[in-house]
Amino acid sequence: MKRTEAAVPVTDGRTERGRQTREKIADAMLSLIDENQAHFPADKVAERAGVSRRLVFHHFADMAELAEVAVNRRLEQLAAQIRPLPTEGPRELRVAALTEQRARILEGVTPARLAVMRLENPSPRIQEAVQQMLDFARLRLTQIFAAELDALPESARTDLLHGLDAVTTWSAWYHWRSGGLSTEQARRTMAAAVHALLAGAGAGAGAGAGAEAGD
Structure with a gap:
């Protein structure tokens, strides 16, 4: 009996080219965003992408939709860079x-x-x-500093978490960077603020923080 070969799906070349063009336009928009451009006219995006202005509006209803796609593309790129962080061990390392x-x-999300x-x-x-992203960042704080947070009464725990959240999110970062701090200076300032909040709340030093004097 003659075997019937399985049908092989045919890729629509036009669909793939359309997807690539759409991504190229979104990446062009991102490049302008990364340069802190104040405005994103379609002509400039088209020139950066190497396509016509008409093609920009063939793939996107308006510039607001293009901005939305570009920003979400950047958020997805940054989310892919997030790696697991230690939830145990010396506080200094965490x-x-x-x-x-x-x-x-x-720093990467600032232009967006x-x-x-x-x-x-x-x-x-x-x-x-x-x-x-904000909710995920807050959740990570509860995991990274579980030893310190769980040792506190509920009200103090809530206050400490609010403080940690405030000094490790974008608003604080942008305040430091726009005030003239370098990325390393801003990072050290963030670390100092986190340590100060933990110490001020009377949170325990956490696992592996070191032996007591005389041990």
Whole structure:
């Protein structure tokens, strides 16, 4: 009996080219965002992408939609760079690991966050993506500093978590960087603020912080 060969799906070349062009346009928009451009006219995006202005609006309904896609693309790129952080061991090492990663991510997201601030009506999708990043960052704090947070009464725990959240998110980072601090100075400032909050709350030093004097 003659075997019937399985049908092989045929890739639509036009669909693939369209996807590549759409990504090229979004990347062109991102390059302008990364340069802290105040405005993103379609002509400039088209020139940067090497396509026609008409093609920009063939793939995107308007510049607001393009900005949304570009910003979400950047958030996805940065999210892919997030790595697990230590949740046990000496506090000094946990703070160092946290602030090194936060500094890198927050510096990378700054142009996109500024672009969102310049949008008249940021889309719900962008706002949701930003909120998800904030929620995830806060969750990571509860895991990294579980030893310190869990040793406190509920009200003190809540206050400490609010403080840690405030000094490790983008608003604080942008305040330091726009005030003239280098990325390394801003990272050290963040680390100092985290240590001060933990010490001020009377949080324990955490696992592996070192032996008591005389041990």
